[in-house]
Amino acid sequence: MSTTIKSKASLAVSAFRKLHEEGCFVLPNPWDEGSAKCLQHLGFKALATTSAGLAFSRGLPDTVTALSRDTVLTHIREIVAATPLPVNADYQDGYAREPEDVAANVTLCIATGVAGLSIEDATGDNNTPLYERNLAVERIRAARAAIDATNTAVVLTARCEAWLVGDPDSFRTAIDRLVAYADAGADCLFAPGVREAHEIAAIVKAVSPKPVNVLMASAVPGLSADRLADLGVRRISVGSALARTAWGAFIRAARSIAETGSFDCLADAASFSELNEIFQTRS
Numbered sequence: 369m370s371t372t373i374k375s376k377a378s379l380a381v382s383a384f385r386k387l388h389e390e391g392c393f394v395l396p397n398p399w400d401e402g403s404a405k406c407l408q409h410l411g412f413k414a415l416a417t418t419s420a421g422l423a424f425s426r427g428l429p430d431t432v433t434a435l436s437r438d439t440v441l442t443h444i445r446e447i448v449a450a451t452p453l454p455v456n457a458d459y460q461d462g463y464a465r466e467p468e469d470v471a472a473n474v475t476l477c478i479a480t481g482v483a484g485l486s487i488e489d490a491t492g493d494n495n496t497p498l499y500e501r502n503l504a505v506e507r508i509r510a511a512r513a514a515i516d517a518t519n520t521a522v523v524l525t526a527r528c529e530a531w532l533v534g535d536p537d538s539f540r541t542a543i544d545r546l547v548a549y550a551d552a553g554a555d556c557l558f559a560p561g562v563r564e565a566h567e568i569a570a571i572v573k574a575v576s577p578k579p580v581n582v583l584m585a586s587a588v589p590g591l592s593a594d595r596l597a598d599l600g601v602r603r604i605s606v607g608s609a610l611a612r613t614a615w616g617a618f619i620r621a622a623r624s625i626a627e628t629g630s631f632d633c634l635a636d637a638a639s640f641s642e643l644n645e646i647f648q649t650r651s
Contacts, residue, residue, distance in 0.1 A: 377481040384454035384483035388579045392597035399611040401450040408451040409646045416456040421611030432492030437463035444480045454483035467510035474514040484523030497533035512553030526554035531561025550575045572600035585609045
């Protein structure tokens with residue numbers, strides 16, 4: 369890592385850690401440099417990559433194996449370089465099964481200049497969708513050791529994918545694993561898919577005082593940023609939702625042109641002046 373990247377990364381890590389200390393912040397997920405710069409322009413304080421958003425931009429499905437580690441590392445570098453904001457990397461399962469390999473890959477991710485990274489416990493195997501519990505814990509412990517060995521304070525987020533893989537007792541599985549991941553050295557805990565307020569509050573209480581991230585991948589009645597803050601949530605991400613919103617508008621407009629021959633659907637397009645203002649060169 370160059371001296372310039374190290375200096376920028378150090379400042380970003382400090383800022384990112386400070387955001388986790390109190391209150392609640394929204395961590396939106398850009399899928400390319402343009403969307404990252406736009407989110408900075410709109411005033412967000414930190415960003416997170418989205419593996420699904422990246423996959424869709426490459427014409428690939430959202431699966432654990434769709435993107436190679438090196439493709440993801442290149443993408444993370446691009447997002448980190450796009451703005452001065454702290455960036456959290458969606459690093460999926462660490463692109464390895466064994467703890468020592470996860471550790472090696474975490475070291476590579478830190479070298480991109482990220483302020484944080486997340487490691488999940490989904491295997492991508494429908495027959496065994498989650499890594500066995502003890503192995504999953506050791507994977508987080510290895511990621512923690514890799515971060516500590518770089519003498520940085522990069523924020524480690526541990527994800528339990530119980531809801532997303534259809535675990536029959538998602539809440540109990542998530543609570544058990546997130547507590548274990550916290551004990552193994554995770555700085556932030558995350559169970560994407562939890563939607564019930566009482567379950568969110570229970571997760572926050574179980575891993576306290578460590579911060580909890582909640583994913584808002586779609587609108588959920590009653591779960592605003594203020595409500596999540598009241599439940600004790602420190603960080604709110606949106607995953608692939610912004611990318612999917614952009615794709616939704618694109619598909620609807622293109623379909624309308626193809627099916628009706630009308631161009632009325634283009635009335636809501638962003639103006640050249642607005643986009644040029646967002647993307648003008650800034651120091």
